[in-house]
Amino acid sequence: MFFGNPEDFAIEAMTEPHLIAPSAVWGRMCVHIGPVILGDFSDEHCGLYGAYCGFKELLNRKTRLWDASFDGLAREQIHDLVRNAIYGDDDRPMAAVLADSQRYRQFDFLTNWDEQFDGFASVIIQENATTTTILHRPHSAFARQREPGSFVVAICSTIGFRNACAGLVEWFDREAARLTLDEGRTMT
Incomplete structure (x- = not known):
C-alpha cells in the first residue's frame, strides 16, 4: 500500500498477511522519493513501530x-555536519556531544527506524517552506565507511511529504487497533 505519491514522496508499507491478534504491527516498508527508494521492502516481518514514531x-x-x-x-x-555531530567519533567533551546530539537529532532520518532501514541513514531538511530534501550517502553494510557511489539528493514537496506521513500514521493506528482485538474484545 502506498501513502502519498511515489513520483513526489510516498511511504510503501504493509503488515504481514498472516498476523492475528494479539500482535504488534510487523511488516515491510520503504520510502519512495521520485526515482530514489530508501529501505528494503523485501525484508519480511520487520518492526514498523520505530518508523511510525519517526x-x-x-x-x-x-x-x-x-x-x-x-x-x-x-x-x-549539511549531511556530514549532522551525521558527524550525532555519530562522530572525535575528541569533543561529553557535554558537547550531548548538546550536538540534541540540536541535530531532528534532522536524522531513517537511522534505527527498524530493520527495513538497516544501512539507510539519511538527513532531512527543509531549505524553504515548500520543499523537503532527503540527503543520503550510501555506506557499506559491513563497515562504517563510505560505499562507492553518488551522494543522493532527493527533493519532494513538503505537502506531499506531510500527506504521506499522515496517511501512514492513520493506517498504522488502525492496524495497531485491529491487532489488539481478540474476538471483539480489546486486550488490556
Whole structure:
C-alpha cells in the first residue's frame, strides 16, 4: 500500500498477511522519493513501530527543518555536519556531544527506524517552506565507511511529504487497533 505519491514522496508499507491478534504491527516498508527508494521492502516481518514514531514526530513538527548552522553550506556539507555531530567519533567533551546530539537529532532520518532501514541513514531538511530534501550517502553494510557511489539528493514537496506521513500514521493506528482485538474484545 502506498501513502502519498511515489513520483513526489510516498511511504510503501504493509503488515504481514498472516498476523492475528494479539500482535504488534510487523511488516515491510520503504520510502519512495521520485526515482530514489530508501529501505528494503523485501525484508519480511520487520518492526514498523520505530518508523511510525519517526514519521509521526515529523508530521507533528510545527517549525521548518532548518538550523542556522546550515546557512551557506552545500547539501553534502549539511549531511556530514549532522551525521558527524550525532555519530562522530572525535575528541569533543561529553557535554558537547550531548548538546550536538540534541540540536541535530531532528534532522536524522531513517537511522534505527527498524530493520527495513538497516544501512539507510539519511538527513532531512527543509531549505524553504515548500520543499523537503532527503540527503543520503550510501555506506557499506559491513563497515562504517563510505560505499562507492553518488551522494543522493532527493527533493519532494513538503505537502506531499506531510500527506504521506499522515496517511501512514492513520493506517498504522488502525492496524495497531485491529491487532489488539481478540474476538471483539480489546486486550488490556
